[in-house]
Amino acid sequence: MIKAVLWDVDDTLFDHTTADRHGIIGHLTEQGLPADTAALTRWRALTEAAYARFETGELTFQEQRRERARAYLGPRTTDAEADAWFARYLTHFEAAWTAFPDAAPTLTTLTAHRHAVLSNSTTPLQHRKLTTLGLRHHFEFLACSDETGHAKPDPAAFHHAARTLGLPPHHIAYVGDRLDLDAQAATAAGLHGIWLNRTPTTTPPPDTHHITTLFTLPDLLKTL
């Protein structure tokens, strides 16, 4: 029986992809730079590469942001200049922050379960994000990799959150948008991994719990 649900945030509860697109297009446009599909593709590739280095602990959260800024400003850019560049992106990004429409209703419905967040990010950022989106009060705590020192898919990230909940892993479901990093990693750690596949283009592996909207999560939890 599932007693608690652990949640991913970005592209699970929060529409990160859309906010990020608005953020970089607004930021590049403001500088008079091309903000077309190629520019968006470049930004996403830079983000993926820099964020992966944050997740492995090679870069701090702030350093991965500076890496992305320096790809535009040049390698000799000072930290202050890189931070100022990134802050202007954040202005556009944060103006577009939106929760998915199924997030609040689902969390409100699941009153019989305890809820917490497990995210490869920083606690201050995810706290502010969830507060802005009106979702923070649903969660007992936020376990973010900058504080715990463990990033998904490391089983230690899931076990840290389970210990904080005071529950064995098999009483916890994990919901996230990434098949490997979220669902399969959670399952490998002994939790019930659930893949939120919002734009289904691939067939889920047969042994994977999956949903395409959070509205069907309550029914799935009853079967676990």
Ligand SMILES: [Mg+2]
């Ligand atoms: Mg995610």
